[in-house]
Amino acid sequence: MTRLKKGLRYYYKVGSDNGGWSKTHSFVSRNGDSDETTAFMFGDMGTATPYATFSRTQDESISTVKWILRDIEALGDKPAFVSHIGDISYARGYSWLWDQFFSQIEPLASKLPYHVCIGNHEYDWPSQPWKPEWATMYGKDGGGECGVPYSLKFNMPGNSSEPTGTGAPATRNLYYSFDVGSVHFVYISTETNFVQGSKQLEFIKRDLEGVDRRKTPFVVMQGHRPMYTTSNERGDAPMREKMLEHLEPLFVKNNVTLALWGHVHRYERFCQLNNYTCGSVGPVHVVIGMAGQDWQPIWEPRPDHLTDPIYPQPERSLYRGGEFGYTRLVATKQKLTLSYVGNHDGKVHDTLEILASGQVLGVNGAGIKAVDSSSGGAGEPGVIGDSGESTFSWFVKGASLLVLGIFVGYVGGYVSYARKKAGTGNNWTPVKSEDM
Structure with a gap:
């Protein structure tokens, strides 16, 4: 939608005279003159269904939508957006599950921009073109979708794409960036090439070097598979090594504020990290893949997961949550605040505060x-x-x-x-x- 006035509430309907019209919806357009930023961020949500589609479905996604709607109503006429960083619908080849997913998020996506990045359950399949020897984790997670529904059902900023090597359309919405208020947001793909010489790595280099820190003092990176986790992700270990080799130096050099990841279905906040070491340089890494999907080996005993192993918490991991939920980002030019809201009670259970000076506080x-x-x-x-x-x-x-x-x-x-x-x-x- 173009030619929108800044920070104004618009009312609209969708449909046609022949096919019928939807009810009246409304949204508040972004205000490019404002320094304030509000976003609701999570990964791995999926959708609840009335049918037994898989061994574990995403019933908790209903609560995630419910609590975010509460927060949207509390905003009034302040603009915001949603950020869903991979593993979107978990359709895995069943197209009707995409319909179910969009029906479930309609209360959110009809009010706010809904940003996404690609995850393994949208893309991975053995015949995909980028499958280096060290990427042993690429299986049949995408159910044969190969990124096609993801590419055609969303329209993100930029024109990033990668060919599929087949007759299918190129995979889109892979990496892009934009400014909102005092924050520069960068979305990357962990499922397609990001190593030396790739188009994505060159994009990240140029993008981070071009950030105007006077306008946007905070830089937030987002991708699906985490660079750091204390869960049992042994299959992703080679992937993390390559991320540390090719991506982390760019994050550290360009003073990235915050790195958000999904894939692991729990919440975990780390210290400022550089090569597994806490210090005063490097971004704060936070895993936020706890919006609905549930199969992850856990950190604390739960009555419905009695046989799952429990993993110890090292010093670099400052907070781990075992509950479903989402994160809420609020920023001004002085401070960025990231809060973890639990679905079980709708309350904040962990808070990270980062000042524009780079000083990091966490409560x-x-x-x-x-x-x-x-x-x-x-x-x-x-x-x-x-x-x-x-x-x-x-x-x-x-x-x-x-x-x-x-x-x-x-x-x-x-x-x-x-x-x-x-x-x-x-x-x-x-x-x-x-x-x-």
Whole structure:
């Protein structure tokens, strides 16, 4: 839609006189003069169906849509958009499931722009053209769709595409970027070529180097398969190695603020990472693939997954959630806030705050701030330095030592007093020095 005025609510219907018209919908157009940014972001949602289509369907997707609708209503006339980063409908070759999916997201997509990037369940098939020797994870996840429904049912910015090597249309909507308020968003494909010499890698280089940080101080990268995860994704290990080799240096060099990933069906927030190391450089990585699909080995015991293994949490992983949900991004030119909302109660369970200066603050569900500070040392209360320990934790340690010292001093003083008192009482017999 072109020639829209900025930040104005439009009302519209869809259809024709012959075929009939929809009910009246409305949306608020983007305001290019505003510094504010609001987005609802998640991966791996799928759709709920009244039929037993697969062993595990995506019934939780209903709750995801419900809570995002609540947040949209609370926005009033503020514009926003939805970001669905891969594994869209889980149709896997059954076209009627795409219809079911679009019916389910209509309350969202009729009000907000619905941005997507491609996932393995839209694309992967053994005959796809890009299948390097190290990409052992490419199977029949797409059910033979080979990216065709994904390419034709969505129309994203840019003109990125890759040939399929068959008579099917080229795969579209692979990598693109745009500005909204104070944030520059970049979408990439983890299912097509991103290594040295690829068109996608050249696009990412040019795009990141051209970002005007005075206009958009925050840069958010989004793709499907994660660069970092603590789940049991052994099959994707070669993929992550190539991402670390070809993509991470670009992220670090160009000061990417935040990297969001799907594929793993849980929420997980990391520190600022560069080559598996927490520090003051590199983006904060967050896995947000918890919008509906459910099969992932878990981190905490759940009554309906008693036989699934549980994986330990390393220090670089600062928060892991076992519940379904979505994330809500709100940004101004001063600060970007990412909140994890749980479907089970509609409440925020983890919050990440990043200042335009690059300082990273994170508030977990317990209300304790944690994440690396760009200063590399003790800063404001709750800010973490490179040591990975917050000022708050140092305060607790110091207070504990002080209390321990007071206790030891009290005990020592009491013992000394008791001995002195015993020396002046009648419960001892004096002796002469020569008798001693």
